[in-house]
Amino acid sequence: MSETPERYEGPGPNSDAFDPKQHHWDGIQWWTADNSHWWDGTRWLARGETPEHAAPAPAAPRKPRPPGYWRDFWLGFAGVVAVDVILFIVIVSTTPPTGNPNAVASLAPWVLNIGALILFAIIRPRVAIGMLAAYGVAFGLVLLGGCLLAVICFGGAAHLP
């Protein structure tokens, strides 16, 4: 049975604590002063050791989600959709047909959406991930929809608005 090479755990070149004078650069990679270990981009490996990412990575065991993960996730996802649909209806119904919405109505969706996202990112990140997923799906659908429509771009020759 082969012996496991001794691990060197000193600071790597990506660390502020790394001292270039105590290591040397051979033109391709960094080595420790005694040439026993080299830096593979993420950690120190013993001479002759193959970086793990050179070989196909074995499937990492999937970590179980903490209890309540999916409940929080779907709460964030559905919450964003519900609140924005309601807010959109309220803004459209209170805006005169020929005019623009007032400043409060224009700002409210920005403040509510970004404010809620920041708040949940701090107090309950799993809800924030659900919210992000809702925005991501919506933006994905918008971009896909744009494949079938003549999209008007800003400025230049296309002039919008």
Added chain:
Amino acid sequence: MSENAAMMPVLFEVFGVKVYSHNFFLVLGILVMFAWVALEARRRRWPASEVVPIGLAGFVGAMVGARLSILFFNGPSTAPVVLDFYKLFDPTVGPGSILGAIAGAYIGGYIASRVIGKDGCACDAFAPAMALGMAVGRIGDFLSGEDGIGKPTTLPWGVHPVAGADYLVHPAPLYDAGFNLLWFGVLLLLRDNPHFQDGRLLKFGVAGYAVVRFFIEFVRNNPVLVLGLTGQQIFCIGLLALVGAYYVIAQRRARIATVV
């Protein structure tokens, strides 16, 4: 080159339904980018529980940043569209500027990585991916004739901006695409270099794009804001100043650590 070679706003039709080149290549570029990020994450052994929220936040940040930056680049006349939150979800309105998207993606990804408590910086995986995605996306800008493609030129590789035009223009989106393809290769070569770890590869990648984009702007049709420079050029200067400041501070910290 034929007279209408530059313009192909409708890429193809499926059962009579037109598929437009602008968003087709935009979506393809985003898919290519995320596919590359997934490959890189696998290579660097980053779990999906870290890559997915950072990627999602980057994507959402990019969409918002692309739109909001238009207010700076194209002026206050765009405010009614840009500041209307629900216009973000209008598929007939283009997303906005790629420079704003880069800034938004960076901010979104950074906040997400801090929130989930990611050790170190995940952003280097995005550097070559972004260059590749932009190379693909720019093809759509060229085919759709976005922004009139470029300024008039007499150079032999000039293209007709619209069918029947009696003048040629710079194929500016193709300059962008060509550079990004080349830059993708450079970033790929540098991705394991010890000097380009822990966020430095992305900063280097963005800085390289900002330099080239600054010069490409001279042959694009974006509005000039001040001193003969477009908003995009001013943004590029600001971006380079930020990256420069980062490197100066990092060098100083490294020197102090060496002395101590």
